[in-house]
Amino acid sequence: MSDGILIGGCSSGQVFLNPRYANRHGLIAGATGTGKTVTLQCLAEGFSDMGVPVFMADVKGDISGISQAGKPHPKVDERVASIGIENYSQRGYPVAFWDLFGKKGTPVRSTISEMGPALISRLLDLNETQESVVTLVFEFADNEGMLLVDLADLRTTLEYLGNNTKELGMGFGVSKASVNAILRRLLMLEREGGKKFFGEPALQLEDFMQVERDGRGVINVLAADTLIQSPRVYSTFLLWLLAELFENLPELGDPEKPVLVFFFDEAHLLFRDIPKALLEKIEQVVRLIRSKGVGVYFISQSPADVPDSVLSQLGNRIQHALRAYTPKEQKAVRVAAQSFRTNPNLDTVTVITEMGVGEALVSTLQKKGVPSPVERVLVRPPHSRMGKATMAERKAILERDPNMRLYSKTQDPRSAHEILLERTAAKLQATEEAELAKRAEKAKSKKSTSSRSRQSSGEAFIKSMARSLGSAAGSSLGKKLFRGILGSLLK
Numbered sequence: 001m002s003d004g005i006l007i008g009g010c011s012s013g014q015v016f017l018n019p020r021y022a023n024r025h026g027l028i029a030g031a032t033g034t035g036k037t038v039t040l041q042c043l044a045e046g047f048s049d050m051g052v053p054v055f056m057a058d059v060k061g062d063i064s065g066i067s068q069a070g071k072p073h074p075k076v077d078e079r080v081a082s083i084g085i086e087n088y089s090q091r092g093y094p095v096a097f098w099d100l101f102g103k104k105g106t107p108v109r110s111t112i113s114e115m116g117p118a119l120i121s122r123l124l125d126l127n128e129t130q131e132s133v134v135t136l137v138f139e140f141a142d143n144e145g146m147l148l149v150d151l152a153d154l155r156t157t158l159e160y161l162g163n164n165t166k167e168l169g170m171g172f173g174v175s176k177a178s179v180n181a182i183l184r185r186l187l188m189l190e191r192e193g194g195k196k197f198f199g200e201p202a203l204q205l206e207d208f209m210q211v212e213r214d215g216r217g218v219i220n221v222l223a224a225d226t227l228i229q230s231p232r233v234y235s236t237f238l239l240w241l242l243a244e245l246f247e248n249l250p251e252l253g254d255p256e257k258p259v260l261v262f263f264f265d266e267a268h269l270l271f272r273d274i275p276k277a278l279l280e281k282i283e284q285v286v287r288l289i290r291s292k293g294v295g296v297y298f299i300s301q302s303p304a305d306v307p308d309s310v311l312s313q314l315g316n317r318i319q320h321a322l323r324a325y326t327p328k329e330q331k332a333v334r335v336a337a338q339s340f341r342t343n344p345n346l347d348t349v350t351v352i353t354e355m356g357v358g359e360a361l362v363s364t365l366q367k368k369g370v371p372s373p374v375e376r377v378l379v380r381p382p383h384s385r386m387g388k389a390t391m392a393e394r395k396a397i398l399e400r401d402p403n404m405r406l407y408s409k410t411q412d413p414r415s416a417h418e419i420l421l422e423r424t425a426a427k428l429q430a431t432e433e434a435e436l437a438k439r440a441e442k443a444k445s446k447k448s449t450s451s452r453s454r455q456s457s458g459e460a461f462i463k464s465m466a467r468s469l470g471s472a473a474g475s476s477l478g479k480k481l482f483r484g485i486l487g488s489l490l491k
Contacts, residue, residue, distance in 0.1 A: 005043060006380055008377040017046065017316060021369055029301065064221060070385045109197060109201065134182065149413075203407070260294050333352055
């Protein structure tokens with residue numbers, strides 16, 4: 001095709017990604033150092049030029065340069081001429097920087113309730129028994145209309161169920177051993193920085209899907225160079241974002257172009273040691289989210305990193321060079337080569353190991369969603385800088401970003417933590433008053449002494465509980481909450 005997003009050039013001409021089928025998802029694969037990052041940068045630029053917002057994680061810290069104009073270089077000029085790019089210019093792109101830790105971008109948060117029991121259980125690496133306890137916690141909170149906003153809310157509700165099993169009935173019975181095991185996992189999550197992720201104000205999807213006045217889509221860059229050190233937090237956070245998009249965006253069918261493109265870097269982390277039930281839900285989300293206008297592109301070293309059930313749904317494929325030193329790697333090369341529509345003029349198995357940096361095997365969906373024959377493509381140079389933005393450049397962007405003003409300060413509304421502490425306090429007070437009345441009938445002379453003793457004991461319990469649970473955020477909805485496929489709240 002003669003329009004769309006330019007990927008690069010080959011012996012037969014220029015190669016494009018058709019925006020009509022960009023929501024049929026894609027794969028960018030290749031060994032370390034073969035050019036995946038530049039390819040990712042070029043695609044993000046292309047979508048932005050079309051007015052499509054983009055989300056990507058900056059795992060190595062070198063995507064941030066997309067916000068700045070590139071610099072002239074003889075090799076860039078050579079490649080532009082080789083591909084036959086007309087009116088090539090070097091320019092920066094509209095970028096919104098995000099960071100779970102709030103150091104290199106706008107803080108991005110979710111609430112415990114919004115994430116749901118399945119993803120929280122994955123985040124905490126729980127077994128089936130422990131996951132069932134977490135599910136009961138969410139069921140209880142949802143029935144009561146209470147939002148679980150931060151880790152303090154989750155901890156409080158866990159302890160409340162554990163201490164009130166008899167009163168709440170068999171349906172909410174939990175063992176102390178399971179509760180204690182989950183509490184230990186919560187402590188580990190806090191040490192990994194998970195505490196910063198949960199709170200209010202939580203991210204609103206519309207702030208993630210902005211278009212500039214000049215018509216270009218905003219490229220949302222998540223600083224993940226620190227986050228990737230906690231792979232489970234990283235993958236669960238991206239999966240939550242995907243779930244939020246799926247549960248809350250309207251049905252669009254097959255739009256002329258996507259409403260958002262989501263790049264999932266280091267995709268193998270998502271599928272590592274994943275429970276079968278959760279994998280089935282991910283497959284369902286990937287299969288159905290295209291009708292909401294969202295394109296999902298997985299980036300990994302090998303197609304083998306992605307389960308076949310998900311891989312089969314990725315219509316647009318860009319394969320950089322693979323290494324084949326071991327029998328396992330040689331098998332992966334053959335499998336990757338066989339996944340393309342054959343080109344009689346190209347020995348895919350041989351080429352896939354011979355390509356240089358910046359070359360790739362490319363097959364994209366064309367008219368009627370039919371994959372194009374695979375081509376050996378020289379990937380175009382990006383318009384923006386290849387490399388990092390300086391901290392001064394990043395700071396200048398953040399200073400004029402309205403998202404920073406909206407999300408920089410945390411809020412502390414009333415939530416499950418406070419509500420359950422109040423219930424516990426009221427219960428203690430009622431018990432106390434009944435006990436005092438009973439004692440008063442038996443021995444009026446000991447009433448004062450008994451009252452002081454009981455009050456000091458009750459107050460000590462409440463203060464101790466409050467200190468152990470910390471502050472909280474969130475609010476009570478006053479009605480039962482409802483959830484979607486991956487457990488995200490339906491809004």
